[in-house]
Structure formats: structure tokens, C-alpha cells
Amino acid sequence: MHDTPEVAVCRLGHRPGRDERMTTHVGLTARALGADRAILPDNAGQSKETVEDITTRFGGPFAVELSSSQKALVRGWEGSVVHLTMYGERVQDVESEIRAAHGESGEPLLVVVGGEKVPFGIYEHADWNVGVTNQPHSEVAGLAVFLDRLFEGRELEREWEDADQRVIPQETGKKVESTDSG
Numbered sequence: 001m002h003d004t005p006e007v008a009v010c011r012l013g014h015r016p017g018r019d020e021r022m023t024t025h026v027g028l029t030a031r032a033l034g035a036d037r038a039i040l041p042d043n044a045g046q047s048k049e050t051v052e053d054i055t056t057r058f059g060g061p062f063a064v065e066l067s068s069s070q071k072a073l074v075r076g077w078e079g080s081v082v083h084l085t086m087y088g089e090r091v092q093d094v095e096s097e098i099r100a101a102h103g104e105s106g107e108p109l110l111v112v113v114g115g116e117k118v119p120f121g122i123y124e125h126a127d128w129n130v131g132v133t134n135q136p137h138s139e140v141a142g143l144a145v146f147l148d149r150l151f152e153g154r155e156l157e158r159e160w161e162d163a164d165q166r167v168i169p170q171e172t173g174k175k176v177e178s179t180d181s182g
């Protein structure tokens with residue numbers, strides 16, 4: 001978000017076909033809940049296109065990139081790394097430490113979520129291994145709760161730029177308006 005140093009989300013691994021929706025939803029959730037950028041594996045081009053299409057229609061800024069080596073990206077990241085895992089420290093115990101370090105350092109934060117088995121090197125390289133509960137669930141759910149905790153809910157008030165259309169909240173039904181920039 002505009003008022004904090006960059007937050008990027010790295011999706012580890014992508015099995016074409018099987019992971020298509022999950023990888024797309026990692027990107028969409030990163031965008032909707034305040035991250036600045038998603039970095040997807042290079043075989044997830046379809047997910048990248050879908051997230052870019054949503055950004056064109058509903059606004060940004062939000063960037064999506066493909067990377068040929070997620071592990072090298074994590075190792076070479078110049079900033080802090082949070083790895084979301086059910087085996088990690090409880091989010092409610094470390095969120096303020098992460099928020100303070102991220103805000104004070106002014107350095108970008110990389111939030112890593114897995115798919116298949118995550119290599120142990122990622123656990124070792126991360127500055128924080130963070131569990132959103134210590135129960136197994138999904139990368140999309142873990143990412144959503146983590147980002148909301150990181151931003152303390154401010155992402156819900158975010159304004160979207162250069163949208164073609166916007167949803168007008170309704171008690172019942174659906175209302176979508178074209179914007180002037182569309």
C-alpha cells in the first residue's frame with residue numbers, strides 16, 4: 001500500500017492444471033488485500049494474465065511477474081522475508097514485531113506462500129516463519145489473514161486507481177458502474 005514500504009507476495013511452485021485456480025487466487029488475494037506485487041512461477045502465465053485482467057478492470061496499482069527461480073528470489077531478497085506455514089510462530093505473537101521492522105527499515109517485505117512441499121531452505125532463510133493458526137489450511141486463507149494483520153485493516157479502505165469499473169456496495173443485488181477513466 002502507498003503508506004508502507006513495498007509488500008510483495010511470492011508463490012512457490014505451480015502444477016499446471018491442478019494449481020491454476022489456487023495460484024490465480026493467491027495473486028487476486030495479494031492484490032485485493034493490499035500487497036503491491038505478486039511474483040508467480042514462470043509456468044503460471046495463465047494466472048498472471050487473469051490477475052492483470054482484473055487489475056485493468058478494477059484498478060491498481062498492482063504488478064504481477066513471473067520468475068524462473070522462486071528459491072533464488074527468496075535467497076537474494078533485499079529486505080525481510082515472511083514464510084507462511086502451519087509450523088511457524090503464531091501470527092498474533094509476531095505481527096507487531098514484523099510490522100515495526102517493516103515500517104522502520106523502509107525495506108520491502110516478501111511474503112512467501114507454498115503449494116506442494118516447501119523446501120527446508122525456505123524455513124531457514126525466512127526472517128519469520130508464521131502460522132495463521134497451527135492447523136493445516138490454504139495459502140489463500142493464510143495470506144489473507146496475514147495481510148489484514150500486517151496492515152491492521154487499513155487495506156479495506158484503499159482507493160483503486162485507473163479502474164474501468166467499480167462495484168457499488170448494495171444491501172441486495174449487484175451494481176457495477178463504469179468509471180471516467182474506463
Ligand SMILES: C[S@@+](CC[C@H](N)C(=O)[O-])C[C@H]1O[C@@H](n2cnc3c(N)ncnc32)[C@H](O)[C@@H]1O
Nearest residue numbers: 084085086113114117118131132137138139142
Ligand atoms: C496446502 S499447504 C501445503 C504445505 C506442504 N504440505 C508443506 O508441508 O510444506 C500450502 C501452503 O498453505 C500455507 N498454509 C497452510 N496452512 C497454513 C497455516 N496454518 N498458516 C500459514 N500458512 C499456511 C503455506 O504457505 C503452505 O505452504
